Amino acid sequence: MAALFNSLFGGSKPSASPIPAGDSDFADFAGAPDPSPTPLAAVPTVASFTGAGAVPTGSSAVPFTKWYNIHERHSLSDFKQEGVILGILLVIIAIHLYGTSSNRKRAKAWITAHAPILQNEFALVGFGGRKVPTEEESEGLSKTLATDSLQLPVDLLKEKSPQEFSTYATGRLNVAFLDVNLTLLKRYSPLTLAFEYGASLFFDSIPAPVERVEAILYPFDGRESLTVPGQLPGAHELRKDNKSSYDGFVWAIVNKETMKQLRGERYDVSITSTKDHPKLPNWATIMSESSEITEFLLTPELIKAVESAGELLDHIIITDQPIDQPSKLDETIPKKRLYLSMRLPSSGDYTNLLPIFQYFLRLTDTLVQSAHFRPEVLRKVRTTRDDAIRRLQKADDEEKAEEIKLEREKVKKQKRDAELKGLNAKSQKKYLEKEKEKEMKRAQKKQTQRG
Amino acid sequence: MVSPQITNLVIILGMMQVSKKIPLDDPNTLNLVRAGYLLSNLIIIAVYAYTHLIINKKKDMTTLKYVEQPQMGSTEEPKPITTTVHKYDVDQMKSLYKAQLMGIGMMGVMHIYFKYTNPLLIQSIIPLKSAFEGNEVKIHLFGKAAVGELRRPFKAAAGFMSALQGGAAPAQDKKSIEAAEKAGRGGSKEE
Secondary structure (H helix, E strand, O other): HHHHHHHHHOOOOOEEEEEEOOOOOOOOHOOOOOOOOHHHOOOOOOOOOOOOOOOOOOOOOOOOHHHHHHHHHHHHHHHHHHHHHHHHHHHHHHHEEEHHHHHHHHHHHHHHHHHHHHHHHHOOOOOOOOOOOOOHHHHHHHHHHHHHOOOOOOOOEEEEHHHHEEEEEEEEEEEEEEEEEEOOOOOOOOOHHHHHHHHHHHHOOOOOOOOOOEEEEOOOOOOOHHHOOOOOOOHHHHHHHOOOOOOOOOOEEEEEHHHHHHHHHHHHHHHHHHOOOOOOOHHHHHEEEEEHOOOOOEEEEEEHHHHHHHHHEEEEEEEEEOOOOOOHHHHHHOOEEEEEEEEEEOOOOOOHHHHHHHHHHHHHHHHHHHOOOHHHHHHHHHHHHHHHOOOOOOOOHHHHHHHHHHHHHHHHHHHHHHHHHOOOHHHHHHHHHHHHHHHHHHHHHHHHHHO | OHHHHHHHHHHHHHHHHHHHHHHOOOOHHHHHHHHHHHHHHHHHHHHHHHHHHHHHOOOOOOEEEEEOOOOOOOOOEEEEEEHHHHHHHHHHHHHHHHHHHHHHHHHHHHHHHOOHHHHHHHHHHHHHHHHOOHHHHHOOOOOOOOOOHHOOOOOOOOOOOHHHHHOOOOOHHHHHHHHHOOOOOOOOOOO
8 A cells, every 4th residue: 555655646765866865955956057958859759758878968967867868767667556446446337337328228218208197187296397299399208218328317317326216297287296216236336335335245134236216106185185275276176075084904916935025024914904805916915904805905906907017016004193103193194106016027028017017096086086985994993093092191191191100209308498498507417317317217117117 | 853953963973982092183183074065065055056956947926824933921912924935945955055164263263263073073074964865956856745844934944942942834725824914013113
């Protein structure tokens, strides 16, 4: 390392110092002749950069030191280290560029496949702001997507990091907004990738890196008026018919490979019970709170979509419960969301995944229309939530009782101190003795009681 | 059939006597023993890999539910596990690989760092034997039916420490599964 620094910062051993070591005065310096450039003739005709053979310049009257002549002090072989470093750097940069560009290509392929569906369903897709959709424009969009440039359609897909892309959509009946996140492999950093794979083999808690797309859909659930400001056109109509609410429950189709992990990680699915369904392919299972809900939600269309997606589907979850176990009461307030998680096919062919994505986007319509169950079904669902709330309430109450107790003791002590302060020395002593006696009596009483 | 623990003990005692006779100071013999150890580990890996292959080929997606009982003395509630036979088998195989790697690592330290040679002999026989006695290998390689002792989830082998560690066998009756399943244990931030 030291050698490296030496060579990096121009060598700490000048072959000849222009100023003699003892530079206590300027006499030596003044005595020296001007370091005027050597006559042209004395300079070697070809500046041999590698040349070790310095042309003797002693013949000229000008004292010539090596200090001025860089090609005599250094040769190319001095820079081996730098060469190696530069080479490695180039390789790293090349890998990085290749990795990021291939990730971008994959993300683009995804949005190209899914943008038409999103644009059919939502008024606003991506981050470009609202535009009036015209026939021409949507055509133009597909044209820009069709070109083979690496340029991401920035309006549609945002690159959060070289391996994370996200898009956003809003403006649809019954849906507040939709978040889609693409997670790709760290192609730009093969070492990290290899390390992650290795770690996933040894530790169960570290999942193997996979490419997946996760979509979270937030339904309005009857609260359109909160999202749409009052002055906007259409707000009035929204307020009029607040019918986009549906019953809260947790229901999921889960790939069996991930179900153990999922139940451990997510609170909402861990309050359901897992049951295989004969109509589903054998790699998938249902997590539901009630069989009636399952019968209602498991439409033939959905089964077909699940079958076409195949084992790339991780899960599709309809939930109203938090992901993390609630630890406070206000965390139990139901927030309805829909989750879809799929692994990306390595081939980049998304035709099989489109049906489930479309079904997922339209699922809220079905829910709003008819996810209103009989009270018997809902009672079962509600019991689980009430139990959780009660548990938290109890813990909360206990905490409060503790607080009150502490407060009371504090007040008591304050009172005693105040009393003690007001007395003179003699009565203070008396007071303390009395207190001691009282305490002793109490202790004695306790002891006798115990005995 | 004698329990594997007893046969293991017999082999250990026997091999300790045998290893006294073998001139391990002789570099040629030593290399032979080393080669034997490597060969034994290669066989184990091959057996495991083949079993893993069979498991993946079968891909039995039958749902497997059981309740993992907490360790004795811990206040944790029983933990419901929902998985598939395939996933369970793969997890078991993973733990077998891990155990083998650990064994090789330990042996490497003992042999290379501390220069012990005696364990090489025993360590090339015992793991090989237990590899063939493993539940997964029995089921998939030897085609034994997964009933009785081989019923998943496997019971922990009754060993020296198991009585101390406690941990009842995983429960599989319907009642305890249902009770534990709806408890909503997921997503808690424990660590």
